[in-house]
Amino acid sequence: GAGPTTWVYDFSEGSKDQKDLLGGKGANLAEMTNLGLPVPPGFTITTDACRHYLEHGSTPPDLGDQVSEHLTALEKAMGKTLGDPSDPLLVSVRSGAAASMPGMMETVLNVGLNDDSVRGLAVQSGSERFAWDSYRRLIQMFGRTVLGIDGELFEHALDEVKREQGTESDLDLDAAHLEDVVGRFKAIVAEQCGRDFPMDPREQMDLAINAVFDSWNSERAILYRRRERIPSDAGTAVNVCAMVFGNLGPDSGTGVAFTRDPGSGAQGVYGDYLQNAQGEDVVAGIRNTVPLTELERIDQASYGELMDIMARLEAHYRDLCDIEFTIERGKLWMLQTRVGKRTAAAAFVIATQLVDEGLIDMDEAVRRVTGDQLAQLMFPRFVSGGDATQLTQGMNASPGAAVGRAVFSSETAVEWAARGEKVVLVRRETNPDDLSGMIAAEGVLTSRGGKTSHAAVVARGMGKTCVCGAEELQVDTKAKRFTAPGGTEVSEGDVISIDGSTGKVWLGEVPVEPSSVVRYFEGEIDPGSDDADDLVRSVHRVLGHADEVRRLQVRTNADTPEDSARARRFGARGIGLCRTEHMFLGDRRQLVEKLILAEDDEGKQQALDALAPLQKKDFGEIFEAMDGLPVTVRLLDPPLHEFLPDLTDLSVRVAVAEAQGHPDEANLRLLAAVRRLHEQNPMLGLRGVRLGLVVKGLFAMQVRAIAEAACERKAAGGDPRPEIMIPLVGAVQELEAIREESEQVLAAVFEECGVELDVLIGTMIEVPRAALTAEEIAQSAAFFSFGTNDLTQMTWGFSRDDVEAAFFHAYLDKGIFGVSPFESLDRPGVGRLVEIGVEGGRRARPDLKLGVCGEHGGDPDSVHFFHQVGLDYVSCSPFRVPVARLEAGRAAL
Numbered sequence: 070g071a072g073p074t075t076w077v078y079d080f081s082e083g084s085k086d087q088k089d090l091l092g093g094k095g096a097n098l099a100e101m102t103n104l105g106l107p108v109p110p111g112f113t114i115t116t117d118a119c120r121h122y123l124e125h126g127s128t129p130p131d132l133g134d135q136v137s138e139h140l141t142a143l144e145k146a147m148g149k150t151l152g153d154p155s156d157p158l159l160v161s162v163r164s165g166a167a168a169s170m171p172g173m174m175e176t177v178l179n180v181g182l183n184d185d186s187v188r189g190l191a192v193q194s195g196s197e198r199f200a201w202d203s204y205r206r207l208i209q210m211f212g213r214t215v216l217g218i219d220g221e222l223f224e225h226a227l228d229e230v231k232r233e234q235g236t237e238s239d240l241d242l243d244a245a246h247l248e249d250v251v252g253r254f255k256a257i258v259a260e261q262c263g264r265d266f267p268m269d270p271r272e273q274m275d276l277a278i279n280a281v282f283d284s285w286n287s288e289r290a291i292l293y294r295r296r297e298r299i300p301s302d303a304g305t306a307v308n309v310c311a312m313v314f315g316n317l318g319p320d321s322g323t324g325v326a327f328t329r330d331p332g333s334g335a336q337g338v339y340g341d342y343l344q345n346a347q348g349e350d351v352v353a354g355i356r357n358t359v360p361l362t363e364l365e366r367i368d369q370a371s372y373g374e375l376m377d378i379m380a381r382l383e384a385h386y387r388d389l390c391d392i393e394f395t396i397e398r399g400k401l402w403m404l405q406t407r408v409g410k411r412t413a414a415a416a417f418v419i420a421t422q423l424v425d426e427g428l429i430d431m432d433e434a435v436r437r438v439t440g441d442q443l444a445q446l447m448f449p450r451f452v453s454g455g456d457a458t459q460l461t462q463g464m465n466a467s468p469g470a471a472v473g474r475a476v477f478s479s480e481t482a483v484e485w486a487a488r489g490e491k492v493v494l495v496r497r498e499t500n501p502d503d504l505s506g507m508i509a510a511e512g513v514l515t516s517r518g519g520k521t522s523h524a525a526v527v528a529r530g531m532g533k534t535c536v537c538g539a540e541e542l543q544v545d546t547k548a549k550r551f552t553a554p555g556g557t558e559v560s561e562g563d564v565i566s567i568d569g570s571t572g573k574v575w576l577g578e579v580p581v582e583p584s585s586v587v588r589y590f591e592g593e594i595d596p597g598s599d600d601a602d603d604l605v606r607s608v609h610r611v612l613g614h615a616d617e618v619r620r621l622q623v624r625t626n627a628d629t630p631e632d633s634a635r636a637r638r639f640g641a642r643g644i645g646l647c648r649t650e651h652m653f654l655g656d657r658r659q660l661v662e663k664l665i666l667a668e669d670d671e672g673k674q675q676a677l678d679a680l681a682p683l684q685k686k687d688f689g690e691i692f693e694a695m696d697g698l699p700v701t702v703r704l705l706d707p708p709l710h711e712f713l714p715d716l717t718d719l720s721v722r723v724a725v726a727e728a729q730g731h732p733d734e735a736n737l738r739l740l741a742a743v744r745r746l747h748e749q750n751p752m753l754g755l756r757g758v759r760l761g762l763v764v765k766g767l768f769a770m771q772v773r774a775i776a777e778a779a780c781e782r783k784a785a786g787g788d789p790r791p792e793i794m795i796p797l798v799g800a801v802q803e804l805e806a807i808r809e810e811s812e813q814v815l816a817a818v819f820e821e822c823g824v825e826l827d828v829l830i831g832t833m834i835e836v837p838r839a840a841l842t843a844e845e846i847a848q849s850a851a852f853f854s855f856g857t858n859d860l861t862q863m864t865w866g867f868s869r870d871d872v873e874a875a876f877f878h879a880y881l882d883k884g885i886f887g888v889s890p891f892e893s894l895d896r897p898g899v900g901r902l903v904e905i906g907v908e909g910g911r912r913a914r915p916d917l918k919l920g921v922c923g924e925h926g927g928d929p930d931s932v933h934f935f936h937q938v939g940l941d942y943v944s945c946s947p948f949r950v951p952v953a954r955l956e957a958g959r960a961a962l
């Protein structure tokens with residue numbers, strides 16, 4: 070059998086490729102250790118151990134012994150013993166999952182301090198004050214995270230001591246005051262837990278390890294994972310690391326840094342430094358930091374070493390890295406590194422920079438960006454003008470343009486957003502509990518903290534607009550208002566605009582303009598000219614390469630000449646879905662009404678004759694916009710009652726007219742028709758091919774309009790490529806009947822016009838039965854287009870128009886799915902039907918053309934699936950076309 074499981078790895082035993090086992094932090098600490106960088110020694114307890122703990126409610130039986138072994142090695146390396154009364158080794162116990170979950174899980178620092186070792190630390194550090202401050206931090210963190218005590222109790226006790234000393238700052242408290250604080254904190258622990266704060270250093274460590282495991286299932290961690298689609302059973306690793314101190318005086322400090330600007334991608338290091346402080350102070354944004362460049366002045370030697378290390382890390386990881394470091398009395402220590410999060414714009418810019426620097430190739434550049442990032446870059450941005458007044462400028466923490474009503478708590482953000490309000494969350498600083506509010510808000514504005522504060526890091530990660538550190542604003546969350554310089558007050562509900570690219574904040578609504586990336590797609594910016602910025606040039610190169618490597622074609626869903634032309638500019642190679650019902654709206658609704666109300670064939674024919682020329686004109690214009698490219702026209706799909714007035718409205722109108730003594734004949738007839746056509750489940754009723762079979766002449770009229778428009782285009786020297794698509798087919802017999810009729814119409818028109826055109830007739834696969842009988846259906850279809858909207862609706866039995874509002878939030882909350890199946894294809898269910906359809910179709914007809922035209926055609930993850938199952942093309946809305954091009958390229962690599 071297998072030998073005993075290894076639950077614990079020394080930092081020197083791992084590597085960056087072992088994230089699943091050691092977590093991101095542990096794997097990268099190991100990598101840095103092996104690169105010979107100054108990492109404090111330590112060890113990592115694996116995610117396996119966490120999973121075991123979460124499954125069994127207890128740690129693996131042999132974990133304790135393995136931890137002891139590694140602790141002994143650590144003690145040897147440091148020449149100290151954990152909690153030694155005369156010269157204690159202290160350790161940090163930190164979480165670190167495979168996927169980054171910033172601030173979502175727990176950390177306990179200064180483990181190993183107790184009533185005795187605090188005195189040893191005082192002697193060794195030469196500072197009584199430092200020792201007692203470290204001890205009170207331990208009890209506070211341990212109390213909150215391990216013992217589950219309300220953090221406010223500690224804060225109040227600390228405030229109380231400060232009040233007694235007549236000060237507001239921790240820094241004014243001396244060793245004796247802090248010793249007093251420790252006493253009060255211990256009393257809080259005893260009172261809240263019915264037990265004393267544990268004095269045994271090893272017990273402290275073991276309890277802290279378990280608390281980190283437990284924090285995997287904290288509410289905020291669960292919410293974050295759901296949003297980021299991180300598997301809920303992955304577990305976290307735990308890193309136990311020798312403490313180094315950034316708060317030992319002015320020659321100590323702590324900071325975070327990026328090897329390039331994570332906002333714009335600009336070259337050059339970038340970061341924040343906080344003198345005489347511990348790491349948590351920076352990330353929490355509690356005190357204001359200085360730019361990293363200041364460190365050169367403060368401690369030139371450490372700064373130089375840091376620059377060298379950052380250059381090495383970037384070359385080693387071949388990517389932007391972010392790091393956390395501490396300087397303890399002039400000695401630099403690396404506490405963390407990882408490939409850093411960045412904005413969408415920076416992702417593109419950095420990818421091509423690294424190509425130019427010879428670190429990666431273009432394939433890798435395409436892999437390094439995502440369709441979601443590209444989609445973010447296509448959002449509009451603010452223009453100056455309008456009557457909004459600028460209030461202040463903060464830091465441009467995460468780009469985008471957000472307009473909404475100011476709210477001052479996460480709960481309000483969630484509540485207001487749920488009722489359809491756009492809100493901007495305004496806080497002094499955010500903490501992990503604000504996550505739900507940040508998700509609900511259009512953007513986030515804080516008055517404190519730098520670009521590496523919680524608000525900034527989390528907002529960038531989720532592509533949310535964020536302005537942070539707007540220090541001129543006095544934010545009063547209790548009174549639900551903030552005051553800007555000059556005394557302007559902004560209260561809850563007032564509309565504000567924040568620009569995450571410039572950091573500007575306005576009162577009122579600022580008008581927006583299209584993004585430069587969209588202007589490039591529109592052909593308004595030439596990527597080779599001076600008008601193009603780094604971003605446009607980068608997007609141009611990356612998409613160009615994606616186009617070269619992808620196998621999937623990209624078409625668009627469009628039913629107007631304008632949309633067709635735009636999609637073509639955006640790179641669409643044809644139309645995959647032209648929904649003809651969209652051409653029956655507006656004034657033309659009347660004509661459909663006539664068709665429905667006509668009592669005899671003659672009346673019906675008249676109505677159809679009136680519609681025909683309008684349809685023909687539409688098709689002609691679309692063929693022109695898509696000249697030389699396929700245009701799939703889908704015959705009428707929705708139930709007819711959609712073109713008639715609402716039953717209740719009309720009933721009321723008729724009743725009122727009758728009550729007033731002048732009944733309205735026309736409305737009475739209309740009402741009878743509405744009643745006749747009323748269906749309990751219209752989406753499962755008389756629609757699609759069923760209409761074509763039941764309403765005589767309807768599909769023939771549409772086919773004739775298509776054929777005539779194509780003939781006219783051809784005669785005018787164009788190159789129309791129409792394809793006719795029959796919706797909602799479930800049986801080959803339905804398709805055959807419509808196909809025969811259509812072929813006759815086509816032949817007749819071609820003869821009348823003296824033109825020959827090849828017009829493919831195919832079907833949508835959107836009823837489960839069609840997928841299951843695809844082999845038969847393909848006998849009669851030249852192409853399939855998967856209608857994954859209806860296919861999802863009918864496979865799950867979810868009414869596509871109702872469920873998202875009705876109960877999907879509950880399903881998402883309960884984790885039944887992480888994302889709506891209407892948004893991202895449900896691979897095992899609906900995807901399986903697509904596979905069955907592909908296999909069956911190709912068995913009958915190896916050259917069968919296969920595409921998809923449901924919303925999933927523009928969803929990044931779904932595009933990868935469609936590539937894998939061997940479709941020929943995806944079709945999506947015009948603005949999604951570049952996203953689909955990029956993801957099709959990424960899928961092929």
Ligand code: PEP
Pocket residue numbers: 646648706835855856857858859860922923924
């Ligand atoms: C579909 O069902 O996926 C589809 C594209 O058709 P529609 O959305 O028009 O029903």
Ligand code: MG
Pocket residue numbers: 796835856858859
């Ligand atoms: Mg459909």
